[in-house]
Amino acid sequence: MTRADSRAHILQVAGPIFAKDGYQSTTIRRICEAAGVNVAAVNYYFGDKERLYIEAVKHARDLLEERWPLPKWTESTPADERLRGLIHTFIRRLISPAQGEWQMKLILREIIEPSGAARELVQEGFAPFFNVLTELIQQLLPCGASDPQIHQIGFSVIGQCVFYAAHQQVVDLMIEEVERAEHFDADSLAEHVWRFTKSALAEYSRTDSIVNRAKADNADQLLKQEHQA
Amino acid sequence: MTRADSRAHILQVAGPIFAKDGYQSTTIRRICEAAGVNVAAVNYYFGDKERLYIEAVKHARDLLEERWPLPKWTESTPADERLRGLIHTFIRRLISPAQGEWQMKLILREIIEPSGAARELVQEGFAPFFNVLTELIQQLLPCGASDPQIHQIGFSVIGQCVFYAAHQQVVDLMIEEVERAEHFDADSLAEHVWRFTKSALAEYSRTDSIVNRAKADNADQLLKQEHQA
DNA sequence: CTACCGTTTAAACAGCTGTTTGAATCGCGT
DNA sequence: ACGCGATTCAAACAGCTGTTTAAACGGTAG
Numbered sequence: 001m002t003r004a005d006s007r008a009h010i011l012q013v014a015g016p017i018f019a020k021d022g023y024q025s026t027t028i029r030r031i032c033e034a035a036g037v038n039v040a041a042v043n044y045y046f047g048d049k050e051r052l053y054i055e056a057v058k059h060a061r062d063l064l065e066e067r068w069p070l071p072k073w074t075e076s077t078p079a080d081e082r083l084r085g086l087i088h089t090f091i092r093r094l095i096s097p098a099q100g101e102w103q104m105k106l107i108l109r110e111i112i113e114p115s116g117a118a119r120e121l122v123q124e125g126f127a128p129f130f131n132v133l134t135e136l137i138q139q140l141l142p143c144g145a146s147d148p149q150i151h152q153i154g155f156s157v158i159g160q161c162v163f164y165a166a167h168q169q170v171v172d173l174m175i176e177e178v179e180r181a182e183h184f185d186a187d188s189l190a191e192h193v194w195r196f197t198k199s200a201l202a203e204y205s206r207t208d209s210i211v212n213r214a215k216a217d218n219a220d221q222l223l224k225q226e227h228q229a
Numbered sequence: 230m231t232r233a234d235s236r237a238h239i240l241q242v243a244g245p246i247f248a249k250d251g252y253q254s255t256t257i258r259r260i261c262e263a264a265g266v267n268v269a270a271v272n273y274y275f276g277d278k279e280r281l282y283i284e285a286v287k288h289a290r291d292l293l294e295e296r297w298p299l300p301k302w303t304e305s306t307p308a309d310e311r312l313r314g315l316i317h318t319f320i321r322r323l324i325s326p327a328q329g330e331w332q333m334k335l336i337l338r339e340i341i342e343p344s345g346a347a348r349e350l351v352q353e354g355f356a357p358f359f360n361v362l363t364e365l366i367q368q369l370l371p372c373g374a375s376d377p378q379i380h381q382i383g384f385s386v387i388g389q390c391v392f393y394a395a396h397q398q399v400v401d402l403m404i405e406e407v408e409r410a411e412h413f414d415a416d417s418l419a420e421h422v423w424r425f426t427k428s429a430l431a432e433y434s435r436t437d438s439i440v441n442r443a444k445a446d447n448a449d450q451l452l453k454q455e456h457q458a
Numbered sequence: 459c460t461a462c463c464g465t466t467t468a469a470a471c472a473g474c475t476g477t478t479t480g481a482a483t484c485g486c487g488t
Numbered sequence: 489a490c491g492c493g494a495t496t497c498a499a500a501c502a503g504c505t506g507t508t509t510a511a512a513c514g515g516t517a518g
Contacts, residue, residue: 006465006466022251022253022342024251024253024254025253027504027505027506028505028506028507029504029505029506037466038465038466038467038468039467039468039506039507040466040467040468040507040508040509041465041466041467042506042507043506043507043508044465044466048506048507049505049506049507108341111396111398111399112337112338112341112395112396112398113251114398118398119402122398122399122402122403123402126399126403127402127403130403147408148408148411148412149412149421151403151404151408151412152412152413152418152421152425153421153425155389155392155393155400156389156421156422156425158392159388159389159390159391159392159393160384160385160388160389161388162388162392162396163384163387163388163391163392164384164388166341166395167340167341167391169340169341169343169347169351170340170351170355171384173348173351173352173356174351174355174356174359174380175380179376179377179380182377182450183377183378183380183381184381189381192378192381192382192385193385195438195442196381196382196385196429197429199428199429199430199432199433199438200425200426200428200429200432201428202432203428203429203431203432203435204428206432209424209428213424221411235495235496256474256475256476257475257476257477258474258475258476266496267495267496267497267498268476268477268497268498269477269478269479269496269497269498270495270496270497271476271477272476272477272478273495273496277476277477278476278477459518460517460518461516461517461518462515462516462517462518463514463515463516463517464513464514464515464516465512465513465514465515466511466512466513466514467510467511467512467513468509468510468511468512469508469509469510469511470507470508470509470510471506471507471508471509472505472506472507472508473504473505473506473507474503474504474505474506475502475503475504475505476501476502476503476504477500477501477502477503478499478500478501478502479498479499479500479501480497480498480499480500481496481497481498481499482495482496482497482498483494483495483496483497484493484494484495484496485492485493485494485495486491486492486493486494487490487491487492488489488490488491488492
């Protein structure tokens, strides 16, 4: 067995175990047993448990991005079709149909309970994604929408998607199995989120309400600044 | 000190600690130290660590429901104003403005990593809330929308709200502090979620697209059933 | 063959965990 | 004041944790 083999084996089995049981409940003995290596191997290759965990989280992110890359668009792809592709990609990353979907579970754990990899994860993995999303939203809104409004809408899209992955248990307890199988798979959910978002944006454009709201916010802020001065 | 005192003290300090550090990382020694009681008190009053945890989770739910009860409506309150009140209540429960907001953090932990209290929590705490929400959505949609569609929209509302509480770290890393202070407090977020949802529902009503989609889904299903027969 | 270095191994380590114990203490009705 | 049950306490328990150690192993260059 070469150096690469043992290291890779550990990294491979560590991900799903950490995802299932969490950092604290996972013992390096269990990981090493699953990988077929000695307990000391983790400290030999990774230094300590925490650094193995961080490596496992980053590995999970790499696997997801490799398996579900951002869609490629031509110049002629309309903005709402781009939005649709983006939402489908994001939801597929969250709920891989066939696989045990452990990767995103592990990443969500790290986000909720940061331990060193969180900042890098968000800044390198999530930020580019979010920037593309907000650009699309801006294109689908009338001119005059403010940045905070666009950010809020961006998180509305992300929030809808993440919910199904992070809190699947709630859906399972609330929705009958037949309905779940038919309407709560990755593709159905992505289509729903896309239509829901597109509809809200269309209504914003039609009524220009978002621009009026942006102007009102601006006026409020100016008033507040005067008050302070 | 009477029986009620020690028990209550433990329960009171256990909630925030469990919320911050999680079940595994929290030691009963730390809880007892904070409560000013002996280590054996937990086992004496609660049996073991897990039953204390479950009690703490239920206690958190009670506190939230007591502090932010469902809004009272008169017969004349229009459906969209009811929706607004419901969203504001839910977001306030998620992000208590002044307090350390530990209650919902603890509950979200239990949902993500169920340990005995999760089922009861969802069925008794969340289900009634969700039912009110879906009834309102139905009233705000044209006749003919299917149950699965209404459920999906319901989770879209919940998902938007929960995201800010469960993944606040992401928002913190993505949004500048000045913008956060101004546009990402509980009330601003609740207003945004309400407007976003109302807009989507209005567009659904205006175009009748949701009814057409429901009919199409129905046709698909009939076709599939014939295929099986 | 030999010497060497990266790797693997079993064993031991110190520290912390939840839980139990049995005695000490307290509060209160008699 | 007494006695009794409920409560509190310090101490100990057994078990598991991450980590370290020093010896053994294995392939490979000289």
